[in-house]
Amino acid sequence: MRYFMKKTIALVVTLLLAAFLTFLAFEVIPSDAAVANLSIDATDEEIEALREAMGLNRPLMVRYGSFLLGALTGDFGESTQYRIPVSELLSDRFGVTVSLALLSFVLIVGISVPFGIFAARVKSKAGEGFVAFLTQTMMAVPPFFLGMLITLLFGIVLRWFTPGAYVPAGEDFFGFLGFMIFPAIAVAVPKIGMSVRFLQGSLKEQMGADYVRTARSKGCTNRRVLWRHVLRNALVPVVTFLTMVMAEILAGSIVIEQVFNLSGVGRLLAVSISARDFPVVRAIVLYTTAVVVLLNYGADLICRFMDPRIKEL
Amino acid sequence: MTNEAKLSKDRALLTVKDLSVAFLRYGRGDKTVVKKVSFQLAEGEILGIAGESGSGKSMTALAVMGLLPENAKRTCEAMLFDGMSLCVPATKRTARKAKKQEEALRLGLSGKEMAMIFQEPLTSLNPVQTIGTQMEEPLLLHTSLTAEERKAAVLTALSNAELKNGEQLLSQYPHHLSGGMRQRVMIAMAMINKPRLLICDEPTTALDAVTEREIVSLIRKLAKEQNTAVIFISHDLYVLRDLCDRVMIMKDGKVVEEGETEQVFEHPERTYTKSLMKAAVKGPKETVSAVNGAVSDAEARDGETVLSVENLSVVYKQRAGLFKKPTEKHAVNEVSFAVQKGEIFGIVGESGCGKSTLLKAVSGLLTGYTGEVSLQVSAPCANKEEMWEQSPDGKKKEAGVQMVFQDPYTSLNPAKKVGWILEEPLRLNTTLTKEERLPLVQTILRETELPLDVIDRYVAELSGGQRQRVAITAALITNPELVLLDEPVSALDVTVQAQILELLLRLQKEHGLTYVFVSHDMAVVRKICDRVLVMKDGKVVECGATEDLFLRPQEEYTKKLLGE
Structure with missing residues (x-):
């Protein structure tokens, strides 16, 4: 419980700090927004008036406070490119990215955990070689190429989905799943390769541990040794690893979104950066850092639950 | 038939x-x-x-x-x-x-x-299961007892193994227990089905x-x-x-x-x-020395102090909670002693008594202690004066103290060849070129009775005894005056142990070295040390000449340690 409290306090502090750095990067370090908004021959009075109106003449911490309040209530200002509130712009995109991330995460966990356990039990040289070859290939294929292959095979040859025709989940949930599963596979495949390798290594290491010998001396079958003793030990580092994977795919996959013509966060970020649409970039940066910090917080709590040796900070 | x-x-x-x-x-x-x-x-x-x-x-x-x-x-x-x-x-x-x-x-x-x-005992229990879960597993696998009966059987087994607070132990994890307690748990678990x-x-x-x-x-x-x-x-x-x-x-x-x-x-x-x-001779130093021909002549020296430690304390702060005041744990508590030149000074005690921490503080590997540690090790050895002349002055003192660690399996870099490991102290402390370093390495290998071809081998290819020889060689190559030995033979079996001790004694005699020798093995200490310091819970219990201490221990704790 104390661990939970400490981690939660640390979480809040980290989030505030991350928000402050974002605030500094977008509000303070760039040149005066009032000057940038007016034409070059604006008088000092005009600039001063606009600064007053934009709230730029308030003390730094007060500005940070109102920035934070805005972020918490979902008010990120207005997109300079689309002239609509950033929150409105983002809400649709989030749906796409989050559902893509969740779907691929289910695929990653659902496939790599059983496959990793299987891979760890493979004993023959040939079998080990095959697993290594397979996972290596999965990791090595570039995502855009994989996306194109999937589009070609399932979209054009087999006609299992219509390339580029995204179906919103609200309209037709199964149609949505039928479409989204393909980009999700494209996102998941390299990560599955990595997770299998990681889990296999972790399991193999644990199977050689002394406590396994003890368990066998008590009369445990191999199956019981694996499920009751080894798995929980082996999964601790894997949880941290999967968290990193989840954070990465939640931040949006620019390439996959582009290939499958999905309007997700990744694509929006790419477009907004090139259009210098700072309010949008700022909101996405905040979102991404929050995702990473929150997921790490979750991973810490899960690991602590799984491994009692993890010390109090 | x-x-x-x-x-x-x-x-x-x-x-x-x-x-x-x-x-x-x-x-x-x-x-x-x-x-x-x-x-x-x-x-x-x-x-x-x-x-x-x-x-x-x-x-x-x-x-x-x-x-x-x-x-x-x-x-x-x-x-x-x-x-x-x-x-x-x-x-x-x-x-x-x-x-x-x-x-x-x-x-x-x-x-x-x-x-x-x-x-x-430290790794034989599953780190993520409670003692209770692990203890009842043999019952679960081999008997048809109910949960309450299993719990009762586990508690009986724990008390048979002389473990107190069995009820509390059930929900604890292995890392909460000391090595001795974990071994008791292992015994209780092994004996639970009679x-x-x-x-x-x-x-x-x-x-x-x-x-x-x-x-x-x-x-x-x-x-x-x-x-x-x-x-x-x-x-x-x-x-x-x-x-x-x-x-x-x-x-x-x-x-x-x-x-x-x-x-x-x-x-x-x-x-x-x-x-x-x-x-495995368990005798006083003199008898063994006579056999090995390595007579300590500490008395014959002029009593020059090489190392003196005064009121040394090492305090670890432990925080019980975020807003609670940190509590202090004295790993080493007001320890004072002096080591004479040419002497073998033993420090003994149970694990956790602070002897290794003390050694780390002396060697400079651990900072943040209070008290005085003064080293008088500047004079270079006569036989390799040229090496020292080339060394920058500031480095002399550090090179004058070297340390040998307990576990030769993990304290040497596995990714480097032995030659590289042996040359490293020379690289750091002298300005010798590569060509000049090699003969020094070869000379010292002969002294520590290692074959010259170990230079091109990796540590993994050597036996435990050979590895410890390499560690000793690496410590001696800069001609230190004071060598700190942290349980150098504990990880080795008896015959190798005897060989390493013999080597240490011979090197000490030939080069007039001074050793500080930390060990929990009383037989080994008796065999090689001139004086012994007994520690418990970070404090000095007793200090005196080895034979005096072994034959006439003054303190109860020393007697217990000697097994009387």
Whole structure:
């Protein structure tokens, strides 16, 4: 419980700090927004008036406070490119990215955990070689190429989905799943390769541990040794690893979104950066850092639950 | 056939006949580590197996339990446990079926009729399961007791193993317990189903002297109470002599000698047994010194102080909670002592008494202590003056103190060749070129009796004794005056231990070195130290000349440590 409290306090502090750095990067370090908004021959009075109106003449911490309040209530200002509130712009995109991330995460966990356990039990040289070859290939294929292959095979040859025709989940949930599963596979495949390798290594290491010998001396079958003793030990580092994977795919996959013509966060970020649409970039940066910090917080709590040796900070 | 008839007549609990264990190695042929070992064990009998590391004693035990690593293969003419054959003879065709049969029998017997305790109490328990969960597993697997009955049985087993607060232990995890307590838990767990055979594989090697004695007497007590036969493997001959009815001496996978304990100890027949006993001599320094010809001449020196430590304290702060005041733990508490030039100064105590922390503070590896540590080690040794002339002044003091660590397996960089490791101190402390460094390395290797070709080998290719020689060589190459030795022989078996101690004594005499020697092994300390400091809970208990202290200990704690 104390661990939970400490981690939660640390979480809040980290989030505030991350928000402050974002605030500094977008509000303070760039040149005066009032000057940038007016034409070059604006008088000092005009600039001063606009600064007053934009709230730029308030003390730094007060500005940070109102920035934070805005972020918490979902008010990120207005997109300079689309002239609509950033929150409105983002809400649709989030749906796409989050559902893509969740779907691929289910695929990653659902496939790599059983496959990793299987891979760890493979004993023959040939079998080990095959697993290594397979996972290596999965990791090595570039995502855009994989996306194109999937589009070609399932979209054009087999006609299992219509390339580029995204179906919103609200309209037709199964149609949505039928479409989204393909980009999700494209996102998941390299990560599955990595997770299998990681889990296999972790399991193999644990199977050689002394406590396994003890368990066998008590009369445990191999199956019981694996499920009751080894798995929980082996999964601790894997949880941290999967968290990193989840954070990465939640931040949006620019390439996959582009290939499958999905309007997700990744694509929006790419477009907004090139259009210098700072309010949008700022909101996405905040979102991404929050995702990473929150997921790490979750991973810490899960690991602590799984491994009692993890010390109090 | 006559043999088998004889075996069955003896009503032995365990009969092993011509057991061999081989490791399968790809492309290099098999390596046989146990060669045609035969022995018998009666109900309630305690058999000791002694031998150096690599003599095959652990593999013999693991083969009986069916716990050999996967790349090891066992073959035997007969292995009978209470009339049941643990090792089913098989041809190539029936191998699969035989293996299945063996496995089924093993699953039924392990944890019920036969149990095992291992050497490493720190890692032998599952770190993520509570003691209670692990303790009840043998009951869960082999009995049909209800949850309450299991809990009661676990509590009884814990109290039989002299563990207090059993109720509290149930919900604790292994990392909450000390090494000695974990080994007690292992014993309690092994004995919970009242097995008829208990195999102990060096159960006390990782423990300090006091805990070792307690664990040995616990095993003896439990074995007697439940009429359990015990196979006790150890490289410590004194423990075996104390505990066992019969002993078996192994070397290179073969049985060298076997017989009643007193018989073997009083009248060893084989020269190997004799040398093993001699290596484990538990005598005062003078007798051994006379044998080795390494007489300490600390008295003959002018009493120049090399190291003096005054009121040294090391405090670790522990925070109990975020808003609570940190509590202080004194790892070392107001310790003062002085070491004279040319002396071997021993520091002894149980694990956790702060002796290693003290050594770290002296060596400068640990900062943040309070008190004075002053080193007078600046004068270079005469025989390699040229080396020192080239060294920048500021480095002299650091190079004048070197340290050798306990575990030669992990304290040397596995990714580097031995030559690189040995040259490193020279690279850091001198301006010698590569060409100049090599002859120095070769010279010192000859002194530490290592073959010159180790230069091009990796640490992994060396034995434990050779590794510790490398560590000592690396410490001595800069000609330090003061060498700090942190349990340098604890991880080695007796014969290698004796060789390393002999080497240390010889080097000390030849170069006029000063040693600070930390150990928990009283026999080793008595063998080589001139003066001894006894520590407990970070404080000095007693300090004096070795023989005085061993013959007339003043403090209760010292007496306990000496086993009186």
